Amino acid sequence: MADSSAPTRVMMAVNESSLKGYPHPSISCRTAFDWTLSKLVRSNPGGFHFLFLHVQVPDEDGFDDMDSIYASPADFDQMKQRDKIRGLHLLEYFVNQCHQIGIKCEAWIRHGDPKEVICSEVKRVQPDLLVVGSRGLGPFQRVFVGTVSEFCVKHAECPVITIKRKATEAPQDPIDD
Amino acid sequence: MADSSAPTRVMMAVNESSLKGYPHPSISCRTAFDWTLSKLVRSNPGGFHFLFLHVQVPDEDGFDDMDSIYASPADFDQMKQRDKIRGLHLLEYFVNQCHQIGIKCEAWIRHGDPKEVICSEVKRVQPDLLVVGSRGLGPFQRVFVGTVSEFCVKHAECPVITIKRKATEAPQDPIDD
Numbered sequence: 001m002a003d004s005s006a007p008t009r010v011m012m013a014v015n016e017s018s019l020k021g022y023p024h025p026s027i028s029c030r031t032a033f034d035w036t037l038s039k040l041v042r043s044n045p046g047g048f049h050f051l052f053l054h055v056q057v058p059d060e061d062g063f064d065d066m067d068s069i070y071a072s073p074a075d076f077d078q079m080k081q082r083d084k085i086r087g088l089h090l091l092e093y094f095v096n097q098c099h100q101i102g103i104k105c106e107a108w109i110r111h112g113d114p115k116e117v118i119c120s121e122v123k124r125v126q127p128d129l130l131v132v133g134s135r136g137l138g139p140f141q142r143v144f145v146g147t148v149s150e151f152c153v154k155h156a157e158c159p160v161i162t163i164k165r166k167a168t169e170a171p172q173d174p175i176d177d
Numbered sequence: 178m179a180d181s182s183a184p185t186r187v188m189m190a191v192n193e194s195s196l197k198g199y200p201h202p203s204i205s206c207r208t209a210f211d212w213t214l215s216k217l218v219r220s221n222p223g224g225f226h227f228l229f230l231h232v233q234v235p236d237e238d239g240f241d242d243m244d245s246i247y248a249s250p251a252d253f254d255q256m257k258q259r260d261k262i263r264g265l266h267l268l269e270y271f272v273n274q275c276h277q278i279g280i281k282c283e284a285w286i287r288h289g290d291p292k293e294v295i296c297s298e299v300k301r302v303q304p305d306l307l308v309v310g311s312r313g314l315g316p317f318q319r320v321f322v323g324t325v326s327e328f329c330v331k332h333a334e335c336p337v338i339t340i341k342r343k344a345t346e347a348p349q350d351p352i353d354d
Binding site: 005008035038039040042043044047128129149150153154159160161162163164 | 182185212215216217219220221224305306326327330331336337338339340341
């Protein structure tokens, strides 16, 4: 059976590790990426086209810079530039992996509330599939952390696959990711 | 790249059309099945193994038989037998399609609350992926209908893909399926 149709466009929302920070990808999104490669793409890299979206949260970025002094607009520009570079290094991890396997891909950064931005980007880009990692939090943790994946399953205008972290990969503090 | 690893085991929960009844599959599960074939399996039928589960709801089955008279245990046996045959005809639709494409598959029937049974079957069978169709109901309809897909995303012990019906396929009454 020839694979003559257009490649399946898979959008993946990726974020940095909450424990290690940039440029390390979170356990959830690395698990989701690896799973997608081994279980869906399999031996057919030409049949898929990956779209990596990294959403930076304006209020949370730059927390490491609490000791820095922002005295001029240029300081803020520099901070934004640094955040952007960190985000690009995160995306580089995924783009490099795709390149090695022979999967075409694109990657870009947006700013805002991840769940809202992911859904609006789905609307704009119209992928065939959205892949979201999930920390598999219990109901108690969910109240405080909120879950991007639950929101996307309900609101994204395309099929959504939710991939929980494996139990063996869960850190003691489930917020770590 | 050779596809030497074991096929990806895809479990699909399928049900009958709420409008047309057996043996017609619901719009949601037919949409989910067609999408999975064209967007994930693509030209690689040997890389996937489908597992079709149909859950019959004991209380709702046999509604068409309201005028029948049940006078002996044999009458109930006969009714159960008829339900089973109806369920098998539903599964036949999917098994035939897989056979034509060259995808290996299995199919079976269980009884109970669909969302509970699906999750317990996931635990037992351990598929790589669970595919659930969704009627894409709004919050108002969701209260009355409940959604199997939301429950499975939260509780099934494997990655779950939720595939909503396309807007063009939605009937006027969203309960119809």
